[in-house]
Amino acid sequence: MSYVVIGADRLGNIIDMLEEKLDGKLIHVSGRKKKDQAYALPQMVKGVIVFTDFINHNLAKRVKADAKKRNVPIVFAKRSVRHLECTLEQMMNCTNVECDRACARKDSF
Template sequence: MNAYLVGADVLGNIPDLLNRYGITIHKHVSGRHAAHQRKPASLKGVDLIILFTDFLGHNVMRHYRELANEENIRFVACRRSVCSLSQTLDKLGHCAGNPCDTCPQRKLH
């Protein structure tokens, strides 16, 4: 699964966490540059948009949410922390590592 990350200048441990969930970073933009604050031309090859809310303004978030809805791409919004992102991905039904036999999400993998 490929993810488009919006927000945060530095990702820290987030790439490692995403790898455990089987998610690859397709592209990362900080959201600070004026070009990042408008809708990108296309999200081709992206399966998930992750918006880090503690680093984004309302208009930037709105642009990316609208584009995600237009292109039928899932998006999540969370704080830029490993804990918050992990909880958000768990709610989406992703499991870190291999799911156990009793996991109700096993069929999603």
């Protein structure tokens, strides 16, 4: 199982934090190249992280729709370790079963 990280040309020290918090392979897609614009999520994906300040709007909409259709958790965050940590923690600690947001499905992330 893997996690897809979309956005940002380089992840820098964010990759270390993600590898520490998440259990799985990380797939990074910058979203800037022409071939990235047609990116489709792999079949066996555990979750999606989208960096909102470095992504094409059409790609973000397409990935969001694909994740929702396949019931894959997705989070949107700024490209900063602090903001990403907070976003991932909120998602993993969400206990509202009635909630329609991806973080409500913490058992699948």
